[in-house]
Amino acid sequence: MRPLVDNNRLDRFNRKALQAEEARKLILDRVKPLPSESVTLADAWGRKLGEVLVAPHPFPPFRRSGMDGYAVRAEDLTQATSASPVMLTVLESIASGEKPVFSIAKGQAARIMTGGMVPEGADAVVMLEMTVSSEAGNGQPLVRIGKSVPAGLNVAEIGCEIQEGERLLPLGQTIGPGEAALLASCGHSRVAVARRPRVAILSTGSELLEVEEQLKPAKIRNSNASMLAAMVRECGGEPLLLGKVPDDADEAQALLRRELQRCDITITSGGVSVGDYDIMVDVLADPDIELLFNKVAIRPGSPTTAAVLHDKLIVALSGNPGACFVGFHLFVAPALKAMQKEQRPALSSFQAFLGADYPKVNAYRRYIRARTDLREGSVWVIPTGDDKSSLMTTIVNADCLIEIPPLKEGLEKGRLVTAWKW
Ligand SMILES: Nc1nc2c(c(=O)[nH]1)N[C@H]1C(S)=C(S)[C@@H](COP(=O)(O)OP(=O)(O)OC[C@H]3O[C@@H](n4cnc5c(N)ncnc54)[C@H](O)[C@@H]3O)O[C@H]1N2
Numbered sequence: 001m002r003p004l005v006d007n008n009r010l011d012r013f014n015r016k017a018l019q020a021e022e023a024r025k026l027i028l029d030r031v032k033p034l035p036s037e038s039v040t041l042a043d044a045w046g047r048k049l050g051e052v053l054v055a056p057h058p059f060p061p062f063r064r065s066g067m068d069g070y071a072v073r074a075e076d077l078t079q080a081t082s083a084s085p086v087m088l089t090v091l092e093s094i095a096s097g098e099k100p101v102f103s104i105a106k107g108q109a110a111r112i113m114t115g116g117m118v119p120e121g122a123d124a125v126v127m128l129e130m131t132v133s134s135e136a137g138n139g140q141p142l143v144r145i146g147k148s149v150p151a152g153l154n155v156a157e158i159g160c161e162i163q164e165g166e167r168l169l170p171l172g173q174t175i176g177p178g179e180a181a182l183l184a185s186c187g188h189s190r191v192a193v194a195r196r197p198r199v200a201i202l203s204t205g206s207e208l209l210e211v212e213e214q215l216k217p218a219k220i221r222n223s224n225a226s227m228l229a230a231m232v233r234e235c236g237g238e239p240l241l242l243g244k245v246p247d248d249a250d251e252a253q254a255l256l257r258r259e260l261q262r263c264d265i266t267i268t269s270g271g272v273s274v275g276d277y278d279i280m281v282d283v284l285a286d287p288d289i290e291l292l293f294n295k296v297a298i299r300p301g302s303p304t305t306a307a308v309l310h311d312k313l314i315v316a317l318s319g320n321p322g323a324c325f326v327g328f329h330l331f332v333a334p335a336l337k338a339m340q341k342e343q344r345p346a347l348s349s350f351q352a353f354l355g356a357d358y359p360k361v362n363a364y365r366r367y368i369r370a371r372t373d374l375r376e377g378s379v380w381v382i383p384t385g386d387d388k389s390s391l392m393t394t395i396v397n398a399d400c401l402i403e404i405p406p407l408k409e410g411l412e413k414g415r416l417v418t419a420w421k422w
């Protein structure tokens with residue numbers, strides 16, 4: 001038997017439970033935005049914009065036809081009806097990518113393709129299906145139009161999407177398909193994006209096996225490291241897997257100190273509670289380490305702890321997989337996003353109908369792993385199973401957290417609740 005540790009550790013830290021928002025603020029206050037690096041637009045997907053970019057020109061950069069048809073002066077067609085159509089002289093055919101040769105004067109039109117440059121003088125495009133083309137005796141192409149059209153019809157004005165000098169995207173915006181199209185249209189073939197935060201992941205626990213190891217009595221495989229690595233990637237970070245340490249505070253502390261230089265933030269899992277072998281209390285008792293908090297008024301994840309060593313954040317998450325998952329979303333993900341200059345790094349909330357009864361009463365606010373579902377036009381949030389923090393299988397498929405405030409009685413299915421999405 002390992003020697004018993006005396007119960008003094010119960011008050012080794014005077015654990016004062018903070019509200020989740022307060023705890024998150026303490027972390028965010030210590031975040032330092034990362035420097036930017038330049039990448040090609042092709043490599044920018046999923047990265048977060050690290051520079052202020054403005055439109056070097058309006059978009060579209062010329063008056064652009066939205067239809068295949070005829071560029072006309074709306075004024076020429078005011079009297080046009082099917083019984084009394086107007087005949088116009090066709091000057092040229094304008095392909096997309098070609099500058100028109102002629103400007104359009106009274107009684108004239110130009111054939112034009114979708115995306116073509118609307119010639120001077122024209123102020124509308126009549127779609128091909130509304131026209132009849134013909135020829136004069138001398139071979140001059142003509143067009144007959146039997147309907148009046150408003151000025152501006154099927155013409156995209158210069159700058160109707162983007163004005164010259166307009167700020168294109170907020171700092172920290174994730175570059176997805178729309179952002180890539182916008183940057184490409186404005187000629188930004190390289191963009192500055194925030195460097196990916198390097199996130200050290202350390203698992204503590206003498207019971208942990210490597211994923212590839214055979215099961216042994218009283219042991220389980222390390223699942224938190226794989227989960228956290230995936231979550232780090234989802235937040236645009238680069239996981240740096242430090243592996244696992246047994247429940248030995250000196251070993252864990254030496255490893256953390258050694259790896260500190262290589263990473264921007266460290267997350268650990270396990271050992272934050274009050275058990276005899278919960279080593280994080282001792283690891284973080286180092287006089288060089290500044291403790292930010294060691295208890296949050298939430299379930300799961302109440303023993304979540306955060307500290308700073310040499311200006312770098314250490315977030316010690318609970319070992320229980322469910323608590324580790326929730327703790328990451330509430331405290332680590334916002335830090336990673338803020339490091340990449342995201343303007344609103346915390347989760348966003350929405351209202352939805354609760355998909356199942358929640359009978360438990362709580363002293364702490366709870367965050368339940370859940371899945372959103374659209375049912376007959378309404379948003380529902382369905383718990384993925386029991387919300388015990390030891391459960392790992394209820395993380396599968398979760399795409400939001402239902403917030404259950406501290407209540408004296410449970411909540412019935414169908415109640416409107418707040419949920420948080422990432
Ligand atoms: N007397 C008390 N006991 C506990 C309290 C308390 O207030 N008083 N709090 C409970 C709560 S709440 C939580 S949450 C857990 C916190 O546990 P720890 O952070 O100390 O984590 P461990 O003790 O190391 O492990 C807990 C559990 O998780 C499993 N685990 C740990 N690491 C991993 C990993 N990398 N992959 C998969 N599973 C892991 C570990 O085997 C344990 O089963 O404490 C409660 N106890």
Ligand code: MOO
Nearest residue numbers: 300301302323389
């Ligand atoms: O606070 Mo613990 O994380 O509920 O199970």
Ligand SMILES: [Mg+2]
Nearest residue numbers: 271273275278
């Ligand atoms: Mg423990």
